[in-house]
Amino acid sequence: MATVFWDAQGILLVDFLEGQRMITSAYYESVLRKLAKALAEKCPGKLHQRVLLHHNNVPAHSSHQTRAILQEFPWEIIRYPPYSPDLAPSYSFMFPN
Numbered sequence: 001m002a003t004v005f006w007d008a009q010g011i012l013l014v015d016f017l018e019g020q021r022m023i024t025s026a027y028y029e030s031v032l033r034k035l036a037k038a039l040a041e042k043c044p045g046k047l048h049q050r051v052l053l054h055h056n057n058v059p060a061h062s063s064h065q066t067r068a069i070l071q072e073f074p075w076e077i078i079r080y081p082p083y084s085p086d087l088a089p090s091y092s093f094m095f096p097n
Contacts (some may be wrong), residue, residue, distance in 0.1 A: 006037050013038040023058070025065040031053040032069055 001012045003018040015031050017023065039051070053075045071078060 005038070007043070009043075013040060023060045025060050025063040028060045028066055029069045032073070033068075036073060047084055051075040052078055 001023075003013075003015045003017070003023075004011065005013045013031075013035050015034060017027070021027070024051070053070070055077070057079060060066065
């Protein structure tokens with residue numbers, strides 16, 4: 001499984017989940033820290049500008065630990081509607097015709 005973060009200019013970070021591991025709050029926290037580092041390296045200044053983070057409502061994304069780590073970053077969180085069966089419109093970038 002891959003976790004991918006991108007912006008209008010392209011891919012910022014791809015993180016691969018190895019083996020049979022599960023996505024936990026601790027794992028997601030490490031990915032968010034990698035994202036902050038990638039933003040600082042690839043887009044200096046953007047880390048403190050308006051960053052929109054769109055993630056779904058799985059337990060690892062909505063846990064207390066994840067919400068606490070997200071408060072460290074000045075990012076705006078865009079949530080999925082509950083029980084949304086659809087892919088996010090931005091996924092069409094990743095899955096062309």
